[in-house]
Amino acid sequence: MTGVLSEAPAAEAVRADLATARAALTREARRVEAVLAALPVPDLRSPHQRAAAESAKDRVRRLRAAFLDAHVDAVYDEVTAGRELRLAELCAAAARAFPGLVPDAARLRAQRARPQLRKEGHEIDQGLFLGRVLGSPTSGRRLMDAMLRPTPRARELLPEFRRTGALDLGSVRLRREDGAARITMCRDDCLNAEDERQVDDMETAVDLALLDPGVEVGVVRGGVMSHPRYEGRRVFSAGINLKALHAGQITLTGFLLRRELGYLAKIRGGLRDEDAPWHAPTVQKPWIAAVDTFAIGGGMQLLLVFDHVIAADDAYLSLPAAQEGIVPGVANLRLTRIAGPRLARQVILLGRRIRAIEPEARLLLDEVVEPAAVDAAVEDAVARLRQPAVAPNRRMLSVGEESPEEFRRYLAEFAVQQALRLYSDDVIGKVGRFGRPGGPPR
Incomplete structure (x- = not known):
């Protein structure tokens, strides 16, 4: 992790005013992205490389969580600008407004072309973001209301x-x-x-x-x-x-x-x-x-x-x-x-x-x-x-x-836990059977 600042100053910066916090999070996220870009795709990494990648991702996720704990409603207000955005629209807008908070469209497109075991796990960052949004009584209810609108x-x-x-x-x-x-x-x-x-x-x-x-x-x-x-x-x-x-x-x-x-x-x-x-x-x-x-x-x-x-x-x-x-x-x-x-x-x-x-x-x-x-x-x-x-x-x-509040609180936790499950070793191993010739019919 050479070149990455010590965690304490970054953790303090992401809890500062929104402008300072945004810049600090973007800076740290880009440094971690550079670490990951230098590694092979996830399923070809050595145990040492895999540990380094997970350590880097875990560190920046702690910063994202701290950033959102301090600023989630301000982030939601800025990203939506009064609009009712559905899940994918909200994540896309957040990626543009707050680089490093959630994966951008280019990363998601590149990941979409890969089988599950070769993905980097960027949806965990979406889960973290959406979990914090849903965890807010104000922003979470607004997102729920947006999702109840008829689709185009x-x-x-x-x-x-x-x-x-x-x-x-x-x-x-x-x-x-x-x-x-x-x-x-x-x-x-x-x-x-x-x-x-x-x-x-x-x-x-x-x-x-x-x-x-x-x-x-x-x-x-x-x-x-x-x-x-x-x-x-x-x-x-x-x-x-x-x-x-x-x-x-x-x-x-x-x-x-x-x-x-x-x-x-x-x-x-x-x-x-x-x-x-x-x-x-x-x-x-x-x-x-x-x-x-x-x-x-x-x-x-x-x-x-x-x-x-x-x-x-x-x-x-x-x-x-x-x-x-x-x-x-x-x-x-x-x-x-x-x-x-x-x-x-x-x-x-x-x-x-x-x-x-x-x-x-x-x-x-x-x-x-x-x-x-x-x-x-x-x-x-x-x-x-x-x-x-x-x-x-x-x-x-x-x-x-x-009640809507009970549903909202459940989904706030579900967003994180389900995202983590998508990239767990046991799930990737089990669904791998469905990619083999003669695998199960589902």
Whole structure:
């Protein structure tokens, strides 16, 4: 670490006035970048080189944390300039305004082309930044509100959807029928294992369902698969796409945080829209999930934000995140509240699989029916949830469940922990199996 200033003066400088702190952080970050640039890519480093790289990154991250602890709200105000910026936009603007705070666009593009094991871990710096933003009651709430706005893509597609009542978004199909927006996840190539493309399509579909006044209820179900093992059967979701994670295509801002702050948050708490009435700042509607075959990982996480969950009696639920090495989104918060701490630990820490016919499944499922009866159960639930008093009662139920502040505080910690998990040795080793010929299908 020759040429890098001793830590004490730098730590003091990043807590000084914003101009002094900005210059000090930029200076220290550039010195660490020079150290990393002189080394081979991460997976080709010797143990000594790897230790040197980790020491350098850890040191500048301590400075970034101290800088943000002192200035996060001022940074957020300057970066946003009164605008509502989504996650990726916020990080890009912060990189321009505060060089060295988060990776810039060029670094992210270069890293995106690499598999996970060859990345430098710059998303940890994004996690640190977004964690501190979300940790602020002021800036964190503003970011959450920005993420509840309709996406530009949804705005663009809304006139067509209102006119035709049907859209094929790619990995998701959307159809309006009898007052219900029927969202079908149709990634039959990967059993609806989610990647960034599907997260974008799902958020667009959820936005359209909430924006269209002709929709009273949302329904989410998996489509019919072509995978040899499940050919001709519907599958709800196989969770995160581990092949995409191995390939370096699962990002913090485009998937892991966007998913939680985007379409899952909108299903649970509604969408912020300028046309919303004065008495309802968010557009909320009841949601139904229908589970065929299984809901694994992110699929099970999704069920925790729905109002009514129907499952075929041969289906099962699981959250194998601890076995995969990652944190299962907000499930650690929600599953504990819904099913209790003991069952939550069995599912999340020990990988317990819950079959729909087990008694414990009734904590997570509202109806369990024969596979042939799922269609009829969905239509019956749609009819019941279209009743006029359902929407206001749903709104009041949500007030007593998970508060925005509780959600914000959880995500502040999640942003950091999940970013660290993305680059942990065990995760990189496990997802490496999905890059080998004949590896697992997910």
